[in-house]
Amino acid sequence: MNPSCNLFIIGPTGAGKTSIGRRLAAHYGLPFVDLDQEIEQHCGVDVSTVFEIEGEAGFRQRESALLDECSQRPGVLLATGAGVVLAEHNRAHLRERGYVVWLQTTIEQQLERLERDHRRPLLAVPNRHERLQAMAQIREPIYRELADLTVPGEHGSVAAASERCIALIDHHWQRPSHASSQQTA
Known part of the structure; x- marks a missing residue:
């Protein structure tokens, strides 16, 4: 939706939604909300435990x-x-x-970024590449259809990726005038 006072970041696991999102929030003067962290805060346990106790269906209900x-x-x-x-x-x-x-990323980038991450329940499988490929086949068309703006995934630092995002967002996102006037007040 454009214009909107809210920015929503979507993308696959390991795309940088949280780390880049924090930098974007600071840049635009917006409160940052990480949906997985909200779930953990409301449940009092980490996402893996929610999956373990309630399964993916229970997690998805809480997430929704x-x-x-x-x-x-x-x-x-x-x-x-x-x-x-x-x-x-x-x-x-x-x-x-x-x-x-939509923050895009490749399967290879995901594998590299998530190499030491063992907290993600859907990636607790012997063949992560296969799982990520299967998830991408289902989710990428949905991300594409839903996105107002697509940010291509590239190697580089979080800072560089954040700057690329800001440049693209600044060019395309129409913030309502009352939101920008609230930021300067």
């Missing part, structure tokens, strides 16, 4: 409820979980309530 709540806040930068786009009602919330930025 918190997405609904967080996406209604005005003037936020929300970093979503990679799979939040799987449910149509979640896509509707994202589409209707914010400007959606």
